[in-house]
Amino acid sequence: MKLEKNVLKAMNEQVNKELFSSYLYLSMSAYCESEGFPGCAKWLKVQSEEENDHGMKIYHFIHERGGRVELEAIDKPKTDFKNLSQLFAQVLEHEQKISASITALYETAIKANDYPTQIMLQWFITEQVEEEKNAHEIVDLLKKVGDSPVSLMMFDRQLGARVGK
Ligand code: FEO
Numbered sequence: 001m002k003l004e005k006n007v008l009k010a011m012n013e014q015v016n017k018e019l020f021s022s023y024l025y026l027s028m029s030a031y032c033e034s035e036g037f038p039g040c041a042k043w044l045k046v047q048s049e050e051e052n053d054h055g056m057k058i059y060h061f062i063h064e065r066g067g068r069v070e071l072e073a074i075d076k077p078k079t080d081f082k083n084l085s086q087l088f089a090q091v092l093e094h095e096q097k098i099s100a101s102i103t104a105l106y107e108t109a110i111k112a113n114d115y116p117t118q119i120m121l122q123w124f125i126t127e128q129v130e131e132e133k134n135a136h137e138i139v140d141l142l143k144k145v146g147d148s149p150v151s152l153m154m155f156d157r158q159l160g161a162r163v164g165k
Pocket of ligand 1: 050
């Protein structure tokens with residue numbers, strides 16, 4: 001079963017969104033690194049690598065289905081942030097946008113009766129629940145932490161415990 005044109009187009013767009021996510025989180029990681037939050041920098045770098053994996057998952061799937069991957073330019077990510085609270089609120093907001101994009105892609109696959117794409121996307125739907133939950137928890141935690149330097153240091157240490165590849 002060949003990929004329908006509009007499904008292929010939406011999949012290529014999703015590859016770009018995942019790679020942009022990777023770029024955005026790397027930019028956020030660089031900000032944290034230079035602001036003296038190595039733990040947050042590590043968490044975001046691991047997240048950046050995961051986003052690259054997400055993009056590649058779709059990239060390989062397009063090829064498996066005999067489609068053509070067409071890479072587009074990746075937008076410049078934001079490089080400056082007010083503080084950690086603002087930064088992680090933007091992580092959450094971004095993940096909510098990605099969830100909406102995955103849902104729209106899934107609906108496109110339903111309309112095309114494209115069952116393999118629907119099955120592949122189910123992994124992403126589950127993943128987005130997890131990603132939004134993680135971002136929510138961090139945003140909530142930061143509300144409790146406030147501006148106290150000692151609490152921020154402990155928060156940073158906690159995020160630095162995230163295990164990467
Ligand atoms: Fe791959 Fe965080 O969405």
